[in-house]
Each structure stands twice: as C-alpha cells, then as structure tokens.
Amino acid sequence: MTTPAEQPHEAPAARDFPLRRTCPFAPPAAYAELRAEQPVAPVTLPTGRPAWVVTRYEDVRELLADPRASADIRRPAFPALGEGEQEVGARLRPFIRTDAPEHTRYRRMLLPEFTVRRVRAMRPAVQALVDELVDTMLAGGAPADFVPLYANxxxxSVICELLGIPRENLEFFRDVTRISGSRHSTAEQVSEALGGLFALLTDLIRAREKDPGDDLLSRLVVQHLRTGALTxxxxxxxxxxxxxxxxxxxxxxxxxxxxxLLRRPDLVAxxxxxxxxxxxxxxxxxxxxSxxxxIPLRVAAEDIDIPGGTLPRDEGVIALLAGANHDPEQFAHPERVDFHRPSNHHxxxxxxxHQCIGQHLARLELEVALGTLIRRVPTLRLAEPDAEVAFKHDSATFGIERLMVAW
Ligand code: HEM
Structure with a gap:
C-alpha cells in the first residue's frame, strides 16, 4: 500500500484556452479558481499546442517585467491563439512581438509621438471629431448600431488624425483588424488583409516623401525612412x-x-x-x-521562477491581464465598479x-467619447433586448459585435 506522500505526482489536466466569459464585464469564472488553486496552469490552445497561463496580479507583473520572458513570435513555442497570426507575424515581425534590442529601437522611435504632452495637445482635435460623430449618429436616426457608427x-478617426491618414477608409480598417485579429483567420486571409492595408499606406508614404506634413507618418518618413534608419x-x-x-x-x-453605463444609471449619475x-x-x-x-503572449527563454510556480524553458505562457486585474489580493471586491478606488494600479x-505605448491616447479617447455621450445624448438607451447584444468571443480583444441603441 502506498501512503499519499509516495503516490506518483499527477500532472494537472490542461484546460482548453481561451475560456469563455459568461458576464461581459468580468473575466471567465474559472480565473478565480486558477488564481486560488493553480496560479501557473497548463492549457491547450486552439492550435492544439500546449502553454501555461498565469492569473495572479503579482505573478503577471513579475513575468511581464522579466527579460527572460520573450515576446519573439518566431519562437516555436510562441502561444499564438491562431495559426495565421503566428505565420504572418513571424514574417512581418511587428515590434510588439520582438525582444530587445530590436524592440527598443522601434519603441524609441515611437515614444516621442505618444507622450502625455503630445496626447494632451490632441484633445481639441479629438473633441471636434467626437462631436462630429455624435452629430452624424443623431442625424442618421434611431435605432442605430453604436459599434460601427460611434465606437469604431x-x-x-483618432488613429487617422494621429497618423495623418484620410478618414474615408473607416470600413476598410475595420475589416483589416477583424480579419487579422480573428483566431479563425488563415495565414492567407491575414496576409491578404494586411497586404491591402500596406498598399494603402505605401501610397500615403510616397506622398509624404514628396510633401511631408505635421503628422506622425510624415515625421517617421522624414526622420527614419529618409535617413535609412527604417526600411x-x-x-x-x-x-x-x-x-x-x-x-x-x-x-x-x-x-x-x-x-x-446603460445598465448602471447610478454610475452615470x-x-x-x-x-x-x-x-x-x-x-x-x-x-x-480587461x-x-x-494579448501578452510570451515564451520562457529560460526556466523562470515566479511566486506562483516555475515556467519551464522554451514553453509558451500567457499573462492573463483580467486574472491580475480581478485578483482580490490587489483589488478589494474586484467585481465592483468603483470610481473612487484609493489606488488602481491595474x-x-x-x-x-511592452506596456501599451498608446495608453495616454486611449484614455483621452475614452474620456472624451464617453463624457460627450453623457452630456449630449442623455436619453441614450438600448434598442434591443439585453440578451440580443452580440459579443466578440473569438477576437484578440473582447468586445461587442453589434449594439443597437436609440435616444
Ligand atoms: C483601450 C485601449 C487599449 C488597450 C486595452 C491596449 C492594450 C495593450 C496591451 C495589453 C499591450 C501590451 C501587449 C504585450 O505586453 O504583449 C499593448 C501594446 C501596444 N499598444 Fe495598446 N491598448 C490600447 C490602445 C492602444 C492605442 C490607442 C494605440 C495606438 C494608437 C496602441 C498601440 C499599442 C502598441 C503599438 C503596442 C505595442 C507596444 C510594445 O510592444 O512596445 N494601443 N496595448
């Protein structure tokens, strides 16, 4: 007879990842279990490959601050959620999926464009865009789909303003992102969508080479393309x-x-x-x-010890931001929406x-766009039953497919 101590250690069963949200405003329920019982847990990705997920706040921060956690998409164990993403990413090497020193080179070029000061200077332009889009939505009449008409x-429009790109291509950009961000897209579909985007950008770059303006694209062309620093x-x-x-x-x-906010008039008040x-x-x-x-996909370039366990060398790991942001050790009553939290280091x-380079701009957009809606469309309401709101469960970031509203 064996005593419990002598019994062979059973490897925990790998869960299928991603897990599905049941409430759109909270992480999948199983994250709480993982945080409590398996802070470093094995999962099986939609590609059939194995990886680890990390859910505690302390572990997520330690992992993402560790230079041995590689973001290089060319590594065989890179935990891409779709085949297309990895194949195309390995070819195009977007800097979000590279390591130092390559990553540092790109980051340095872009950082001056995203400082608090520069973003603050964009506020009047963002406000003007948002006002115009509220006018357009109202003029079109209710019911209206809020997602393409306002959110997208x-x-x-803000990205176009930043880069100095004409705004007539709203739908085109939406399709490119939808295809390149979907787990179900093949490498061919991703390549084709990005090819269309690159053709459009190439024309704009050629025009800026001849006649630069006061926008991000022009500055990148003048300071980095013309000098040969960037191909x-x-x-x-x-x-x-x-x-x-x-x-x-x-x-x-x-x-x-x-x-x-539509479901919580107390917060609007x-x-x-x-x-x-x-x-x-x-x-x-x-x-x-969250x-x-x-989005933060990594490979352990060496064995990495974090408080919750060890990530073995050459294996993929996903730092689950929603797990960290709902960790009760860090945020009291994490499920509560509390605009008065004393500290909110989410x-x-x-x-x-790799922390988001566009975060100041994202905050500005959200402040202006939500603030303007509250001020200018106080009667905004859902124009469909709650149960019919369609969510994006299969894209790289969680969101809403369609949201019918009236006012
Ligand atoms: C609510 C809006 C946004 C959220 C939640 C978000 C989230 C994130 C996250 C989690 C990362 C880190 C990925 C990683 O560690 O692998 C990231 C990186 C990045 N984000 Fe954002 N982002 C937002 C808006 C923006 C905007 C508006 C821009 C630009 C206009 C932007 C551009 C980038 C870029 C270029 C990176 C890569 C940075 C690097 O690797 O150094 N993001 N974002």
Missing part, C-alpha cells in the same frame, strides 16, 4: 501594428463601457454630478473589462517594456 468611428517594410509593419493595436482595443472598450471623476472612471472601466486579457495596458 471614434477609434479609427519601407519596417515602416509599414510599425504603422500597421499601431493601427491594428489601437483601433480594435479602443472600439471594444468604448462599446463595452457604454453598455455597462455620479459622472454627471462630478465630471472630474472621468479619468478615474476610465481607469476603473479599463480594469474591470479586454486585452490575452495592468489593463500590460506591464514592462
């Missing part, structure tokens, strides 16, 4: 990832936040009574929703060297 239109494919990949990373995320945050609460409210919404939950924008 705001995020895409054309490198510039295309950098601008492409900025568009992709900045559009879908902000669209989803804006649509989900609006749905939450708080914001109406004290508009200065808006920045704290935006950060709390970012924490609660829409970019499984990781909705990631952590470490």
């Amino acid at each position: 239109a705001v995020s895409t 054309l494919p490198e510039l295309l990949s950098t601008v492409g990832i900025t568009i992709n990373a900045g559009r879908e995320t902000s669209t989803n945050m804006l649509a989900l936040s609006t749905l939450l 708080e914001l109406r009574a004290d508009p200065a609460l808006m920045p704290a409210a935006v950060d709390e919404l970012l924490r609660v929703m 829409i970019a939950d499984s 990781v909705a924008f990631g952590y470490g060297v």
